[in-house]
Amino acid sequence: MKADFYETLGVQKGADDKELKAAFRKLAMQYHPDRNPGDDACEHKFKEINEAYETLKDPQKRAAYDRFGHAAFENGGMNGAGHGFAAGGFADIFEDIFGDMMGGRRQRSSGGRERGADLRYNMEITLEEAFTGKTAQIRVPASVTCTECSGSGAKPGTQPTTCNTCSGSGRVRATQGFFSIERTCPTCQGRGQIIKDPCQKCSGHGRVIEERSLSVNIPAGIDDGTRIRLAGEGEAGMRGGPAGDLYIFLSVKPHELFQRDGADLYCKVPISMTTAALGGSFEVTTLDGSQTRVKVPEGSQNGRQFRLKGKGMPVLRQPSVGDLYIQVSVETPQNLTRRQRELLEEFEKLSSQENSPQSSGFFSRMKDFFESFGER
Numbered sequence: 431m432k433a434d435f436y437e438t439l440g441v442q443k444g445a446d447d448k449e450l451k452a453a454f455r456k457l458a459m460q461y462h463p464d465r466n467p468g469d470d471a472c473e474h475k476f477k478e479i480n481e482a483y484e485t486l487k488d489p490q491k492r493a494a495y496d497r498f499g500h501a502a503f504e505n506g507g508m509n510g511a512g513h514g515f516a517a518g519g520f521a522d523i524f525e526d527i528f529g530d531m532m533g534g535r536r537q538r539s540s541g542g543r544e545r546g547a548d549l550r551y552n553m554e555i556t557l558e559e560a561f562t563g564k565t566a567q568i569r570v571p572a573s574v575t576c577t578e579c580s581g582s583g584a585k586p587g588t589q590p591t592t593c594n595t596c597s598g599s600g601r602v603r604a605t606q607g608f609f610s611i612e613r614t615c616p617t618c619q620g621r622g623q624i625i626k627d628p629c630q631k632c633s634g635h636g637r638v639i640e641e642r643s644l645s646v647n648i649p650a651g652i653d654d655g656t657r658i659r660l661a662g663e664g665e666a667g668m669r670g671g672p673a674g675d676l677y678i679f680l681s682v683k684p685h686e687l688f689q690r691d692g693a694d695l696y697c698k699v700p701i702s703m704t705t706a707a708l709g710g711s712f713e714v715t716t717l718d719g720s721q722t723r724v725k726v727p728e729g730s731q732n733g734r735q736f737r738l739k740g741k742g743m744p745v746l747r748q749p750s751v752g753d754l755y756i757q758v759s760v761e762t763p764q765n766l767t768r769r770q771r772e773l774l775e776e777f778e779k780l781s782s783q784e785n786s787p788q789s790s791g792f793f794s795r796m797k798d799f800f801e802s803f804g805e806r
């Protein structure tokens with residue numbers, strides 16, 4: 431059972447952004463892995479704190495969490511049909527808070543431009559779809575640059591003004607004893623600009639949440655666990671910064687009949703004892719929908735494998751194709767009628783060692799082994 435995000439951060443349900451940030455900052459400092467090296471419990475707690483803050487600081491995610499709880503972010507929770515979103519990464523959020531304390535690793539040009547967060551989209555496809563490849567239409571909710579103010583955040587017709595505290599640099603210097611510390615300007619939060627009259631559409635954020643439709647090309651032969659990167663299709667940047675990327679995480683559903691190993695496919699086919707003994711054939715439908723007849727030579731043993739060349743999976747971005755391996759399993763007859771039993775008993779009487787060289791060989795070796803004990 432996952433802990434409640436509000437409880438994790440130790441805040442009330444109605445906490446505002448400031449309270450959230452303060453609570454997160456305090457806890458993150460306390461549990462940061464650098465301060466507690468080798469302490470797994472602290473690391474776990476740190477991750478929980480991060481996750482809780484990442485969700486609650488985003489108004490859209492917070493609203494979803496308030497309505498649906500943790501279920502909102504589980505696979506399929508937010509959009510159904512096995513799709514789940516998670517914005518940003520661990521590093522992103524970390525630098526968001528600590529960037530200014532850690533010597534400003536984050537690249538912040540004047541005007542506070544920030545790259546948008548990367549988005550993750552989970553997609554599940556069938557083995558047939560992986561075989562043929564497909565073009566998938568997906569809908570991605572992402573923040574995009576506000577068209578009303580072109581991302582400036584200021585009401586159309588007005589301009590953001592330069593921050594007086596930092597003269598537009600976004601950073602201020604404070605001297606404490608021997609140290610001179612540079613930190614983010616508290617007046618403009620590092621933007622270098624003040625918005626007196628915020629744009630109504632985006633409330634001064636410069637971005638709005640929109641659902642975009644994208645068409646994604648899934649190439650034939652794609653494997654489970656493949657990641658497709660769509661550059662610039664993630665969240666819009668802040669104040670003119672570049673957009674993040676969208677990553678599609680593909681998983682291929684297990685197939686009822688075929689198991690996949692790279693480009694090769696495997697299929698187990700049960701055949702009757704008589705087909706195995708007398709010989710025969712059966713038909714298999716391959717992934718391209720065509721049928722292929724497999725011949726079973728007489729005297730085939732259980733586990734015998736037949737290779738159908740070029741009937742496997744296509745190799746990603748290559749002209750070659752894998753093979754399909756058919757493995758037969760011989761089914762011993764059950765629920766015999768009286769007549770069948772008679773026939774098999776008669777067959778048994780007529781059987782010689784030549785009919786079953788493997789078992790006769792095995793039992794003669796077993797006999798030798800037993801006799802070797804008498805000689806000791």
Ligand SMILES: [Zn+2]
Nearest residue numbers: 576579629632
């Ligand atoms: Zn706007």
Ligand SMILES: [Zn+2]
Nearest residue numbers: 593596615618
């Ligand atoms: Zn400032």
